[in-house]
Amino acid sequence: MYYVPDGTTRCGYYECADCGTRFLDVRIAPTLVCPYCGEAPDLEIGPDDEMPEVRESAKLVQMLEGEEVEQYDTLLSLAVTGGDYSWI
Secondary structure, X not given: XXXXXXXOXXXXXXXXXXXXXXXXXXXXXXXXXXXXXXXXXXXXXXXXXXXXXXXXXXXXXEEEEOHHHHHHHHHHHHHHHOOOHHHO
């Protein structure tokens, strides 16, 4: 699978409000940091540095279980590769 490891039985289907990217993630939460446009902040800051802002712009659209995980993973993978399914 492209987005989640093989054998995953439960995952979240997310859409980023900033860049519009859709992706699957094994972490299930109402919002996540987008892996494409968001960055996890570096929390090791100096005394004069500003505290970085964590921006969770990817919202949970649907929780997937069972066969839905593999179906969505295949569909999203095909969308990313432009329909070339020979690498799957």
